[in-house]
Each structure stands twice: as structure tokens, then as C-alpha cells.
Amino acid sequence: MSSVTGFYIPPISFFGEGALEEAADFIKGRDYVRALIVTDPGIVKIGLSDKVKAMLEARGLTVAVYDQTQPNPNIANVIAGLKELKANNSEIVVSIGGGSAHDNAKAIALLATNGGEIGDYEGVNRSKKPSLPLFAINTTAGTASELTRFTIISNEEKKVKMAIIDNNVTPAVAINDPTTMYGLPPSLTAATGLDALTHCIEAYVSIAANPITDACALKGIDLITESLIAAYKDGKDKKARTDMCYAEYLAGMAFNNASLGYVHAIAHQLGGFYHLPHGVCNAVLLPHVQQFNTACPKAKARLGEIATHLGAKDATSEAAIEVLHQFNRAMNIPRNLNELGVKPEDFEILAENAMEDACHLTNPVQFKKEEVIAILKQAYEY
Numbered sequence: 082m083s084s085v086t087g088f089y090i091p092p093i094s095f096f097g098e099g100a101l102e103e104a105a106d107f108i109k110g111r112d113y114v115r116a117l118i119v120t121d122p123g124i125v126k127i128g129l130s131d132k133v134k135a136m137l138e139a140r141g142l143t144v145a146v147y148d149q150t151q152p153n154p155n156i157a158n159v160i161a162g163l164k165e166l167k168a169n170n171s172e173i174v175v176s177i178g179g180g181s182a183h184d185n186a187k188a189i190a191l192l193a194t195n196g197g198e199i200g201d202y203e204g205v206n207r208s209k210k211p212s213l214p215l216f217a218i219n220t221t222a223g224t225a226s227e228l229t230r231f232t233i234i235s236n237e238e239k240k241v242k243m244a245i246i247d248n249n250v251t252p253a254v255a256i257n258d259p260t261t262m263y264g265l266p267p268s269l270t271a272a273t274g275l276d277a278l279t280h281c282i283e284a285y286v287s288i289a290a291n292p293i294t295d296a297c298a299l300k301g302i303d304l305i306t307e308s309l310i311a312a313y314k315d316g317k318d319k320k321a322r323t324d325m326c327y328a329e330y331l332a333g334m335a336f337n338n339a340s341l342g343y344v345h346a347i348a349h350q351l352g353g354f355y356h357l358p359h360g361v362c363n364a365v366l367l368p369h370v371q372q373f374n375t376a377c378p379k380a381k382a383r384l385g386e387i388a389t390h391l392g393a394k395d396a397t398s399e400a401a402i403e404v405l406h407q408f409n410r411a412m413n414i415p416r417n418l419n420e421l422g423v424k425p426e427d428f429e430i431l432a433e434n435a436m437e438d439a440c441h442l443t444n445p446v447q448f449k450k451e452e453v454i455a456i457l458k459q460a461y462e463y
């Protein structure tokens with residue numbers, strides 16, 4: 082195995098109030114004339130899709146819109162968006178939303194230049210050509226999909242989520258303007274914020290962690306500890322929302338390079354099987370998977386380091402895990418998998434599929450199928 086470490090992030094990112102306008106000016110400066118916006122019905126409803134469309138049109142661009150991305154986007158969403166892109170001869174893609182809109186846009190922009198079907202690119206670096214330039218306007222904090230080289234597309238027929246990990250899907254520009262998040266409802270603030278926390282923790286205990294990803298993960302945890310519950314309680318809290326933009330971006334830098342672990346490997350299966358929200362699945366699984374990870378002494382020690390960043394008094398893995406349960410309670414996350422509607426008779430197939438998900442490869446402990454079932458059982462009965 083090579084000892085070389087790569088570090089991957091978009092070449093340009095804009096943060097802060099006014100980042101939207103900055104991005105629109107940047108696009109105009111590059112002389113692009115035809116854009117496809119990829120978004121979802123929720124973003125249309127809050128008027129953000131029309132707002133961005135108007136901003137681009139005011140700068141001379143012709144703008145087409147694909148706005149039917151569904152949560153946990155599927156192959157049909159990719160095909161329909163690509164059809165729209167081709168009909169309008171779009172040169173760039175502008176995604177607006179959370180992970181679902183960005184992932185759909187990434188798949189569309191990849192197929193536009195590489196051809197074929199999205200399933201052809203499942204796995205690591207399977208494409209040959211750069212995607213169309215993607216400008217990712219992020220509205221949740223969040224998956225960090227606006228900066229990552231991951232795109233997750235559901236195969237509804239097989240009831241699984243495909244992970245496409247490819248440097249070519251990294252957006253050209255990532256945009257985090259907190260004004261787009263002031264109206265994000267508390268339940269979505271909690272779910273997406275706890276997804277970001279999961280990214281930090283899985284990256285910190287990952288076997289591929291390095292000093293850069295460690296720094297990102299720990300600072301991300303600090304900001305989340307300081308600001309997530311504040312943003313949950315008051316969505317218009319400017320400082321909390323701004324902190325969460327930076328926190329989820331730091332979390333993204335960490336996991337984009339150190340990868341993830343069994344929380345995501347299992348959560349992807351729950352999302353694919355029952356159409357459950359990604360962040361909620363992660364939040365419910367996170368303390369239980371970390372408890373099983375303490376079987377690895379190094380991971381146990383690292384969880385102890387995380388504890389103080391989470392605001393615990395003791396620097397122990399037990400204290401860290403207890404804070405994770407407290408966060409879930411403070412933000413009304415369902416207590417267990419039973420409350421999420423997961424069925425014990427599905428544990429076997431869920432565990433089998435989780436073992437196939439590339440995210441588990443960097444988990445500090447490689448669990449056997451029976452152990453994954455034991456995690457599911459514990460998270461169900463908790």
C-alpha cells in the first residue's frame with residue numbers, strides 16, 4: 082500500500098453573507114452563458130431557486146431548471162436532470178440545496194462529459210474526464226457534499242445506495258452563505274448538523290486520519306459543540322449559523338480525505354431500505370458504533386480526546402459517548418432504530434449490504450457480519 086496521502090477540496094470556496102452574489106459574479110467573470118440549476122421542491126418553495134435564477138439571468142446567463150430531485154436522489158432523478166441539461170446545451174451546473182441536490186447535480190455533470198449510466202461509476206475514480214463545472218450552493222450544514230468527491234445515488238430497484246467516489250465530481254466552487262439557512266427548520270438543522278458531527282468523529286477515528294484531517298475534525302467538533310443547539314433553538318442566530326457553515330465544511334475536509342466508518346456504512350443501508358433521512362440515521366447509530374469501536378485501543382483513546390471537545394468533563398470514551406446521547410435527546414432525535422421503523426427481520430440483509438459499503442473500510446475495527454447485527458440490535462433496543 083502506498084504511503085502517499087492526497088488531500089482533495091474544491092479549488093475555490095466562498096463563505097459568509099453575500100457569498101451568493103460573489104458566486105454569481107464569479108460565474109459571469111468566466112463568460113459562461115448557459116446554466117442548469119439542479120434543486121428540489123423544498124428549495125423552490127422557499128423561493129431560493131427563483132432568486133438564484135434571477136441573479137444569473139441578471140448577469141446575462143440563460144438558465145434552465147431541474148427541480149424534482151428527491152431526498153436520497155435516485156437514478157431516475159439523474160436521468161431526468163441530464164435530459165434537461167442536454168435539451169438546453171448547458172455548460173455549467175449550479176446545484177442549490179443540501180446533499181440530495183448536490184449529489185444529483187454531481188452525477189448529472191459527470192455523465193454529461195463521460196457518458197454511460199451512473200451505475201458505471203460506482204466505486205473509486207472510475208471516470209476518465211472532468212465533469213462540467215459545478216457551482217454548489219449549500220443550504221444545509223450539512224453533508225458537505227458541496228465540497229466532497231462523493232456522490233450517493235439510490236438504486237431503488239436494489240434498495241441500496243451507490244457510492245461514487247471520484248475526484249472528477251468535486252465541485253468547481255463551493256458556496257456557503259448562511260442567509261440561505263436561516264429558515265432551515267429545527268428538525269433539519271439537527272439532522273444535518275449531527276451528520277456533520279458524525280463526519281468529524283468517523284474521520285478522527287479513521288485508520289486513514291492524518292494531521293490535516295485531525296485538525297479539521299477537532300475544530301469542526303468545537304464549533305458544533307458551541308453552535309449546533311443554538312442554531313436548532315434559533316434558526317436566525319447569525320453567529321450559530323455561520324459557525325455551522327464552517328463546521329460542516331471542516332467536517333467535509335476531514336472525511337473527504339480520511340473517509341468514514343461503520344456509522345455511514347450502516348446508515349446508507351437504512352436510507353436505501355426505508356427512505357429515512359441520512360442525518361437522523363447517523364445520529365441514532367453514532368454512539369452505538371463508537372461504543373463498539375472502543376474494542377480498538379487507539380480508537381478508544383481518540384474518543385477520549387474527542388470528549389473534551391464535546392464539552393464533557395472527563396477525557397474518556399464513555400464520557401464522549403454519553404454526550405452524543407445527550408445531543409440526540411436535546412434535539413429530539415428518535416431514541417432508537419425501533420422508533421425509526423427499522424425491522425429486526427431486515428438486520429441480516431442490512432448487515433450484509435453494510436459490509437459491501439466502501440465507507441467501512443477505514444473504520445478502526447473491521448466488524449464481522451454478526452457484530453454489525455449486534456450493533457443494529459443494540460441501536461434498536463436502546
Ligand SMILES: NC(=O)c1ccc[n+]([C@@H]2O[C@H](COP(=O)([O-])OP(=O)(O)OC[C@H]3O[C@@H](n4cnc5c(N)ncnc54)[C@H](O)[C@@H]3O)[C@@H](O)[C@H]2O)c1
Pocket residue numbers: 121122123124127151152153154178179180181182184220221223224225226229230231232233261262263264265266269272273276352359360
Ligand atoms: N456526497 C456526499 O459527500 C454526502 C455526504 C453525506 C450525505 N450525503 C447525501 O446527502 C443526502 C442528504 O442531504 P441533506 O441531509 O443535506 O438533506 P436533503 O438535501 O435531502 O434535504 C432535505 C430537505 O431539506 C430541504 N431544505 C434544504 N435546505 C433547506 C433550507 N435552507 N430551508 C428549508 N428547507 C431546506 C430540502 O428541500 C429537502 O426537502 C443523502 O442522500 C445522503 O446520502 C452525501
Ligand SMILES: [Fe+2]
Pocket residue numbers: 224276277280345359363
Ligand atoms: Fe453523512
